[in-house]
Amino acid sequence: NSRNSWVMRARILSFDADPGDGDTPAEGSVVYHEDGALWWEAGRIRAVGSWQELTDRLPADVSVIDQRDKLVMPGFIDSHVHYVQLDIMASYGRQLLDWLNEYTFPEECRFAQREHAEQMADAFLDELMRVGTTTAQVFCSSHPNSVDAFFSASRRRDLCMLAGKVLMDRHAPPELTDDTLGGIHDTERLIAEWHGTGRLGYSVTPRFAPTSSREQLDAAGGLLRNDDSLWLQTHLSENLGELDWVAELFPDSRDYLEVYEKSHLVGPRSTFAHGIHLDDGMRRRLAERGANIAFCPSSNLFLGSGLFDRAAARDTRLNLTLASDIGAGTDLSGLATLKAGYQVGQLRGQPLTAWAGFHALTRGNAVSLSLDDRIGRLAPGMEADFVVLDLHASPLLARRMARCTSLAEELFTLMMLGDDRAVHETWAGGRLQHRRQP
Ligand code: GUN
Numbered sequence: 073n074s075r076n077s078w079v080m081r082a083r084i085l086s087f088d089a090d091p092g093d094g095d096t097p098a099e100g101s102v103v104y105h106e107d108g109a110l111w112w113e114a115g116r117i118r119a120v121g122s123w124q125e126l127t128d129r130l131p132a133d134v135s136v137i138d139q140r141d142k143l144v145m146p147g148f149i150d151s152h153v154h155y156v157q158l159d160i161m162a163s164y165g166r167q168l169l170d171w172l173n174e175y176t177f178p179e180e181c182r183f184a185q186r187e188h189a190e191q192m193a194d195a196f197l198d199e200l201m202r203v204g205t206t207t208a209q210v211f212c213s214s215h216p217n218s219v220d221a222f223f224s225a226s227r228r229r230d231l232c233m234l235a236g237k238v239l240m241d242r243h244a245p246p247e248l249t250d251d252t253l254g255g256i257h258d259t260e261r262l263i264a265e266w267h268g269t270g271r272l273g274y275s276v277t278p279r280f281a282p283t284s285s286r287e288q289l290d291a292a293g294g295l296l297r298n299d300d301s302l303w304l305q306t307h308l309s310e311n312l313g314e315l316d317w318v319a320e321l322f323p324d325s326r327d328y329l330e331v332y333e334k335s336h337l338v339g340p341r342s343t344f345a346h347g348i349h350l351d352d353g354m355r356r357r358l359a360e361r362g363a364n365i366a367f368c369p370s371s372n373l374f375l376g377s378g379l380f381d382r383a384a385a386r387d388t389r390l391n392l393t394l395a396s397d398i399g400a401g402t403d404l405s406g407l408a409t410l411k412a413g414y415q416v417g418q419l420r421g422q423p424l425t426a427w428a429g430f431h432a433l434t435r436g437n438a439v440s441l442s443l444d445d446r447i448g449r450l451a452p453g454m455e456a457d458f459v460v461l462d463l464h465a466s467p468l469l470a471r472r473m474a475r476c477t478s479l480a481e482e483l484f485t486l487m488m489l490g491d492d493r494a495v496h497e498t499w500a501g502g503r504l505q506h507r508r509q510p
Pocket residue numbers: 154168172176279280307310371397400
């Protein structure tokens with residue numbers, strides 16, 4: 073039809089507020105339509121409701137897609153992931169600092185070639201679509217080329233993506249290290265070209281404290297001060313060896329977080345990956361500035377970094393996001409991230425409910441990343457990014473679902489047993505981006 077107007081009839085689930093950590097979601101947080109309708113036009117949602125309610129309001133020429141047996145949710149959001157590490161996932165052995173030197177840095181050197189970066193950006197986005205992740209905050213490599221390649225590919229698909237060029241001016245191979253201010257100038261060029269273009273946003277990306285001089289961290293903070301619409305992404309307190317190294321490199325800072333505070337890198341649009349080894353004082357300082365910690369459970373388990381303390385984060389009102397952190401993460405799928413998050417929680421006596429999990433993956437991540445004016449919910453005016461889930465995608469899943477007697481049980485089963493087979497379709501910007509081949 074000429075207006076590009078579509079309606080999908082399906083089970084529809086979205087969150088209007090945080091459901092909390094209890095077995096029963098907070099009142100008013102869950103929006104669920106058993107026989108629902110999602111109507112979108114030219115990339116934006118027009119209305120969501122029960123099929124009965126909505127049918128009268130639909131234009132005569134709307135195209136109807138009947139998926140009554142499927143469950144539709146907002147597209148999943150991954151708050152911290154390295155597209156340049158896709159090909160080193162599952163590289164055996166050891167902890168963070170050795171893993172960086174042995175696998176990560178050599179791999180990132182390959183992104184000096186534009187053609188390689190272009191191939192990898194497409195391969196990565198194909199994978200994201202296969203797992204129903206429609207938005208991610210992405211580390212590229214130090215090469216500006218790698219950012220151009222990623223943003224170009226995202227723009228062609230009309231995806232909402234945040235990304236940035238890694239800043240490193242020391243303690244990495246020469247092919248990856250910036251001239252201190254050269255890296256900042258490259259960043260300025262990339263911001264001018266990409267930030268706010270289509271659905272793209274720029275995230276200033278100092279890798280972590282050990283690989284940037286104080287001068288480079290300060291200059292990164294200067295970029296943020298000049299433009300408060302920019303994002304920031306880095307790593308914080310992931311590994312004990314890393315902590316010792318930071319203490320040695322920055323003897324003037326009383327703790328790891330203060331290294332970033334001194335350079336004005338801690339604000340409401342800042343995401344710090346990991347944050348495993350923090351005390352309550354640091355958690356409160358992060359919370360006061362509205363910064364968020366990306367909990368990356370499969371990565372934390374893979375590198376043996378530690379068991380993230382979600383209860384301490386909640387008690388100090390720290391904003392949390394949920395992330396895969398590929399390539400240390402072992403799965404790109406949001407469902408797999410929830411499963412690993414549940415397992416980490418079990419070992420801490422803090423099990424993750426399906427309500428809290430699916431909220432975190434959708435609206436929760438959108439709120440913490442300041443993207444909730446555009447994505448994260450199925451509601452009028454929001455951008456039309458959503459995932460169509462098949463809860464009977466495998467024989468085992470179908471068997472187990474047949475035993476479920478409530479939506480809560482179905483969702484928990486999905487987060488523990490689901491994988492990319494459960495992602496029937498992925499839509500973003502109102503366009504079909506992926507359909508599973510049977
Ligand atoms: N800390 C600094 N760089 C990295 C990285 O690439 N992956 C992880 N997991 N931690 C880091």
